[in-house]
Amino acid sequence: MAYRPACMEQATIPHPTASSASSPLPPGPRGPAIAQALLYARDPLGFLIRLQKRHGDVFTVAFPYFGRAVYLASPPLVKSIFTGSPERFHAGEANATVLEPALGPNSVLTLDEAPHMRQRKLLLPPFHGEQISHYGELMREITMQEMESWPVGEPFALRPHTQRITLAVIMRAVFGVHDEDRLTRFEKLIEDFSARVNLVIALPPLRRSFGRWSPWSRFLRAREALDEFIYEEIAIRRAEVEAGSEGHDDVLSLLLSARHDDGSPMSDEELRDELVTVLGAGHETTATGLAWAMERLLRAPDVLQRLRESVKAGEEDYLDATVKETLRARPVIVDVARKLTEPAQIGGYDLPAGTFVMAAIAALHYREDIFPKPQEFRPERFLEAKADTYSWIPFGGGVRRCIGAAFAEYEMRIILREFVARADLSAPDPKPERVKVRNITLAPGKGTRVRLNRPLSA
Numbered sequence: 001m002a003y004r005p006a007c008m009e010q011a012t013i014p015h016p017t018a019s020s021a022s023s024p025l026p027p028g029p030r031g032p033a034i035a036q037a038l039l040y041a042r043d044p045l046g047f048l049i050r051l052q053k054r055h056g057d058v059f060t061v062a063f064p065y066f067g068r069a070v071y072l073a074s075p076p077l078v079k080s081i082f083t084g085s086p087e088r089f090h091a092g093e094a095n096a097t098v099l100e101p102a103l104g105p106n107s108v109l110t111l112d113e114a115p116h117m118r119q120r121k122l123l124l125p126p127f128h129g130e131q132i133s134h135y136g137e138l139m140r141e142i143t144m145q146e147m148e149s150w151p152v153g154e155p156f157a158l159r160p161h162t163q164r165i166t167l168a169v170i171m172r173a174v175f176g177v178h179d180e181d182r183l184t185r186f187e188k189l190i191e192d193f194s195a196r197v198n199l200v201i202a203l204p205p206l207r208r209s210f211g212r213w214s215p216w217s218r219f220l221r222a223r224e225a226l227d228e229f230i231y232e233e234i235a236i237r238r239a240e241v242e243a244g245s246e247g248h249d250d251v252l253s254l255l256l257s258a259r260h261d262d263g264s265p266m267s268d269e270e271l272r273d274e275l276v277t278v279l280g281a282g283h284e285t286t287a288t289g290l291a292w293a294m295e296r297l298l299r300a301p302d303v304l305q306r307l308r309e310s311v312k313a314g315e316e317d318y319l320d321a322t323v324k325e326t327l328r329a330r331p332v333i334v335d336v337a338r339k340l341t342e343p344a345q346i347g348g349y350d351l352p353a354g355t356f357v358m359a360a361i362a363a364l365h366y367r368e369d370i371f372p373k374p375q376e377f378r379p380e381r382f383l384e385a386k387a388d389t390y391s392w393i394p395f396g397g398g399v400r401r402c403i404g405a406a407f408a409e410y411e412m413r414i415i416l417r418e419f420v421a422r423a424d425l426s427a428p429d430p431k432p433e434r435v436k437v438r439n440i441t442l443a444p445g446k447g448t449r450v451r452l453n454r455p456l457s458a
């Protein structure tokens with residue numbers, strides 16, 4: 001984290017007269033957009049790291065349908081878009097291009113400016129540090145229960161298990177569902193929705209109906225069924241809150257009591273969109289982060305040994321550093337987008353309105369000058385220096401920084417602690433797992449194959 005601020009002069013300057021016709025975009029790979037998209041899809045982490053090495057801190061990638069995106073890979077440049085005016089840098093509009101069909105028009109992820117802040121203000125308190133510590137015991141219980149299903153002596157993929165854990169946590173801690181029958185129904189509806197949503201998100205041209213069995217029609221049916229369940233839950237929880245019944249510290253109950261600045265409560269449609277947003281943004285991301293943590297640890301025995309000892313001694317620091325190093329070395333999300341609403345000069349280039357400007361998370365995390373020997377998995381770097389706001393950015397930044405960052409890190413610490421303290425795991429194949437795009441996350445290619453060498457310790 002010894003970043004030298006040599007490129008501080010590369011600030012972002014509003015440039016109302018910039019002309020798109022006369023200004024070349026930053027350099028980038030040649031070749032058709034489809035070829036660039038395929039290289040990105042095959043290994044986004046390696047692709048962005050290579051481009052930063054080849055072209056420097058600002059480079060352009062062309063994507064089919066979405067057009068050209070300008071990537072920024074230095075802390076000052078990333079800072080300039082994270083702290084830039086939310087009127088100029090639209091994250092919601094950029095996210096909506098991909099996510100709106102799933103999340104809806106009221107989602108904190110797809111809104112901009114005042115409407116975005118209106119939702120964000122209400123969503124932040126339930127995910128605040130003090131509030132989330134209420135969920136610690138629940139997270140631990142769910143983890144212990146899931147670990148009981150691990151086979152002894154046979155290789156298995158860990159990621160489906162981490163997914164079940166984080167899904168159970170969201171269903172209970174966020175939605176407040178505890179009834180077993182309803183949990184089973186909910187899980188099935190989420191499964192159906194997840195199975196249908198990815199295709200229509202990845203391929204916007206599919207977003208129209210070609211008949212009852214077309215991907216769009218099937219997606220709409222899955223969304224309707226999930227929404228019906230969520231509206232039922234909202235009604236149940238509202239009745240409980242209004243009756244003043246005790247013991248509801250789930251996020252939905254907290255949101256039902258929250259009020260906008262004008263005193264109005266959240267509408268059912270707003271609640272639905274935010275709940276689906278949290279489900280989409282918070283479940284698979286955390287599960288994948290956990291799968292990567294074990295994938296990396298099993299290939300760094302010294303780190304695993306130190307972590308096990310520190311966990312057994314009841315220490316938190318090395319565990320926290322391990323979570324941070326995992327999210328550095330394997331950022332679950334490789335880039336975040338802002339769409340320019342007006343021309344701007346960024347990194348010495350005049351960019352026209354409408355350009356997608358991206359923080360290249362992956363490239364930044366692999367800069368030698370910030371993270372020496374970036375290929376090494378070394379949690380110690382986060383004991384030696386604090387994670388910097390514009391260099392370590394797995395959760396994005398500025399007014400759009402991930403609302404669930406504290407929740408995710410806390411959950412990863414709780415779950416990882418159980419894994420490391422109770423399970424003697426090894427990797428059946430010592431080769432590092434390839435990075436693979438799964439939905440919108442970067443996942444281990446084989447889902448983190450592990451073997452439990454002996455029964456879990458108590």
Ligand code: HEM
Binds near residue numbers: 283289397407
């Ligand atoms: C390891 C786990 C996670 C990772 C890597 C992650 C990453 C991200 C990233 C990169 C963004 C975009 C930030 C930006 O545009 O600058 C984001 C936004 C968001 N995340 Fe997360 N996230 C994780 C877990 C969670 C969890 C657990 C929740 C909720 C329980 C959550 C809720 C959200 C929400 C609501 C937003 C939208 C914020 C806004 O636009 O104002 N995330 N996340």
